[in-house]
Amino acid sequence: MKVKPFAYFILALIGQQCQAQEFWHGTNYGDSTQQVLAKIPGASKPQTSERLRSNGIAHLIDAPTELAGRNFHASLQFSSSGLEKVILIADELLSEQEANATHEVIIKAMKIRYGNLTKAADPGRSVLDDKPFWMMWSSGDTDIVVVPQHHADKLMVAYTLSDRRKEKANADAAKSYSKRINPKAVAGSL
Numbered sequence: 001m002k003v004k005p006f007a008y009f010i011l012a013l014i015g016q017q018c019q020a021q022e023f024w025h026g027t028n029y030g031d032s033t034q035q036v037l038a039k040i041p042g043a044s045k046p047q048t049s050e051r052l053r054s055n056g057i058a059h060l061i062d063a064p065t066e067l068a069g070r071n072f073h074a075s076l077q078f079s080s081s082g083l084e085k086v087i088l089i090a091d092e093l094l095s096e097q098e099a100n101a102t103h104e105v106i107i108k109a110m111k112i113r114y115g116n117l118t119k120a121a122d123p124g125r126s127v128l129d130d131k132p133f134w135m136m137w138s139s140g141d142t143d144i145v146v147v148p149q150h151h152a153d154k155l156m157v158a159y160t161l162s163d164r165r166k167e168k169a170n171a172d173a174a175k176s177y178s179k180r181i182n183p184k185a186v187a188g189s190l
Contacts, residue, residue, distance in 0.1 A: 001069040015087060020024065020146050022140075022142060023083065023085075023086045023142060023157060023159035024074065024086040024088070024159050024162075025039060025040055025065075025074075026039045027040070027076065027086060028083065029082070029083060029084070029142070029161045029165075030081060030082035030083060031082055031083040032062060033046045033059055033078060035083075036061055036076055036083060037061065040061070040063045040074070040076070040124055041063075042063055042064055043061050043062070043063040043074075043076070044061055044062045044063065045061075046059040046060065046061055047059065047060045047061070047062075047110075048060070048150070052110075056079060057078065057079070057084075058078050058079055058080050059071070059077075060075060060076070060077055060078070061075075061076040061078070062074065062076070063076070065088065067090075067106065068087055068102045068105040068106050068109070069102075069105075069158070070088060070089050070090055070091070070094070070098075070102050070155075071090070071091040071092070072088045072091060073088070073089060073091060074087070074088050075087045075088075075089065079173075081179040084160070084161070085133055085158065085159065085160045086158070087156060087157070087158045087159075088155070088156065088157040088158070089154050089155070089156050090102075090149065090154040090155040091154075092154070093149065093152065093154055094149060094155070096145070099148065099149040100154060102155060103146075103148040103149070106146055106148065106155075106157065108124055109179045110135075110137050110144065110146060113137075113139075114137035114138070114139050116137075117136065117137060118137055118138040119135075119136040119138050120131050120133070120134065120135045120136065120141070121134045121135075129164070131150070132147050132148060132149075132150035133147075133148065133150075133152060134147045136147065139161060141161055141162050141164070141165035141179055142159055142160070142161065142162065142163075143159075143160050143162045144157065144158070144159050144162075145157070145158045145160075152160070
């Protein structure tokens with residue numbers, strides 16, 4: 001019976017379209033809150049607070065989801081320019097056996113969907129520093145990081161734009177800005 005949730009999980013992963021900047025469930029880097037709400041049934045209305053803004057998050061949308069037969073919630077984080085990051089977090093701490101089994105299913109599914117790891121934490125360093133071991137896969141311009149349950153930290157899967165793509169986006173934004181600004185007009189105000 002344990003095969004059934006795994007099979008559904010694999011089909012869900014494989015069924016998602018693979019685009020360069022796709023995150024989770026058809027959401028894409030830069031999507032507006034309205035676009036995300038249209039793509040994610042059951043998502044909360046956008047939230048904001050001073051604490052979120054102080055962490056560089058303009059808006060936050062939460063949505064319940066299921067992953068590997070377990071309840072998770074998706075935290076979709078927005079900057080002023082749109083969707084920046086999606087983090088899936090287990091709803092509860094699991095027993096060690098349940099956490100290991102769930103992590104194993106997720107890792108197998110990640111390998112099926114994305115192939116080999118792109119990066120991973122040094123296992124020895126993780127043990128010495130008492131920090132969780134993490135693994136990363138890349139798909140186009142998206143990095144997907146899986147962090148197993150560790151002490152009081154719940155199992156997590158995060159989707160972000162790759163550093164390479166972030167640098168390109170920042171460079172493109174700077175070029176666009178410099179084209180719109182007239183240096184002579186700025187010189188006159190100095």
